[in-house]
Amino acid sequence: MEKIKIGLAAYGMSGQVFHAPFISINPHFELYKIVERSKELSKERYPEATIVRNFEELVEDPDIEVIVINTPDSTHYDYARMALEADKNVIVEKPFTSTTEQGEELISLAAEKGLMLSVYQNRRWDADYQTVREIISEGLLGRLVEYESTFARYRNFIKPNTWKETGKSGGGLTYNLGSHLIDQTVQLFGMPEAIFADIATLRTNGVVDDYFMIHFLRPKFAPEVKVTLKASYLMREAEPRFTLHGTLGSYVKYGVDKQEAALLRGEMPNQPRWGEESEQEWGLIHTEINGTEIHRKYPSIAGNYGGFYQNIYEYLREGKPLLTGAKNILDVIRIIEAAYQSQREGKIIELK
Template identity: 35%
Template structure:
């Protein structure tokens, strides 16, 4: 299979425009070949935005194109299983936007379909390439914290009023913050420590005017052997000028970080990878590393890691394709299926009011 890999995208919403196309264009290993957009509008037309790409009105037409090597699925989660199955049976490698699928059973089935058809399947857990998370991983890899006993990961925002714009994210039958932000936070933890032994979940709403039952907030406690508890938390009532992102504590030190990774905000403002300042965090937003030295606590600001940003996901996917090695995938599909299972267990734990074995 020649490189760069011709890539087709199914769906032309925010995910495609902001979280995939900029990185496909930034990576030397991929070419934006085609886009499926069923209903273009004068102010939302894939052909106008990307005149060199083929524009298809249906997924079936895209899958018949033998020049397409990779399919990126950016549609609503309830369509992921069907579209990924069709693409893999057509011999295409597949990237699925998170959340992977609404159920772990569907996710595991997709893993089997990939194996049976000899294609590669991965899930776009792009926040593994957040600069703050990469900085934290560097701290952990260097052993600066010693044995970690508390790992807190937050994605809190102050949005106490229900969104006025209707989409699948405001439909309680289709959306839960557990499967949205929860998949990001738990995937980060699992990528470091693997699956926990037990999970305790608290899922519900923090909004007073939420009468629909939409799950807008959660807290998950992931219990590991050796004394480690990882807390993954997202809330919509958090009036802070600086939102806590990470607080990780060990026997030798701690790392505390406020503010979200800058990439999403920069992308929405029009900045693109490769442009000056992209993915770079200002000094006042650096995290703080505290170490125990000679019985005293010594703190220092720690510069946030600079790298390729989310383009690194695509670069790593290309390495897996080039080497024909599923072990090199940026996110293993079975690990992604395990994260969906954790989401299910979190909700079940909350409903049953007890800690569950994983």
Template identity: 35%
Template structure:
């Protein structure tokens, strides 16, 4: 790159664009938000008065000063917008998921590879504090050999809101909303499973599309259960993990999303979780052995790491924070899950099931 500051154009200024992408782009050294595509220019300029507002994405793509295009629009538009941006020589970041089908995702990867452009997906929950804390516990083998993981993302939203995610449209529903987060975290910790089983449900009055799911991932001597629902008022564990030496349980969501929604600006030491997890381990030997529970000092979360990583990739050539291959694996799991639901059976994946070496500890 000729400059040390990259100009970023953001498509979409709804919840994802306004709450997540815009402030995180602005917080990243080497990136500057210079243009936004939105049908509500007043809302954009009230927040970012120096930014150019485009009514259509096509005019953004023809702007030669734009280095990176960020797509934060409904899922069904990800493919056509990313294809057009790559065709104009732009680097591209897409809000999760990469696309609404595996075929579209693979085509985007081929286009990015052919154009020698960056294509990455905003899997920001790799930088949740509770996820980073669990990853640290697994890396240190504190739980021994892990045998069961439950990862949940529950809400209580009994009234179906009027938004595209709740309507019969490609890529709508809870599986395509929260599924990518939970699948990416499981894939990052344990690799690709050897099989997946998915059950979807529409439980709320007036629901048009799935608003509850249960997915089970099968690994070698490990079962990972992913759950999300919209009618869960009682707090449930965000993580519940059991191993041969003990258990880790964490309640409460990473606070970064709530803070961003409240308009707080990302800053150092920002993602400290006020609800630490609890670790229960057996201590002592023989008759003196006893289960001891203690609070776990959490690893701070930091969503800034994603766009910091994007800037380093484009300016210094470092590996991207989320590769296209990783995003494709999440798409593979989303698609295999849908196959499982439609067919009412486990669906095997061609490759997967072998755990990272650190999880094969002999305890």
């Protein structure tokens, strides 16, 4: 079967780390064209791909079947619309769009044209998150009563001349890491009935938000679970990545999925034992199973961001369900908007 030719809209950190490696190792795809406005960095690792200088060259190429839009947040809506209007299937980096209205327009356009519109929520394939899913689905903690998801980073400086720090083209921690934490939580528990949030800028001379705490109130599939999401750029000593408490026990997991760090080191995801954690890195479970108290490390499921692109192939060529369709992920943007409203007004925001 003919390979799916992909055009990559940028070759910055996102293109180099999160997209090109997984596209290039999947035998069903061809990394066909890459936009680099002035440099030619991709030539060293992907010499078969053609370098072009602007996004329009991807849209105008009749051979490209899928365009990956991994450009600054504020461009997602315009570029996705251009690509869909040119009859291209589209993958959009998170956050999907800046507003719910923009997302609804793109979803309607894709449906009208019968095209794929996917959002790159790759952290559904994190090792820790997949392990948490397993623990919850198997009821290993009894009835779950509390769920905390925290992403800790320490970046006590403002990186100059970058759109993520100026806010001119998007940015801010809530749209950035918040998109991942919210998406994971909606996958587990469904949409909340309401949101209460505290969003702030804590770093000296900061412009964009670099801290958030978001509470899901009465999530659809587990209204009794107390859900807290948190991230900060001023956490030198990390809190647990996940903390779960139930009527029978608890699970606590430190550390983040290893894939991003490996990719930043230049490793490719087709190496043996990709995404696996050592026993030392596993989370701790303290619970009761069949009347016996258990207090030990719980094996982590291996992470694999390649699962995202494998599902894209299976959807386009085999007709299998699309796991990351924009229609469902639009709820992430709704929640982010509600979180900002909660911060501005200092109150709980009900979601319609």
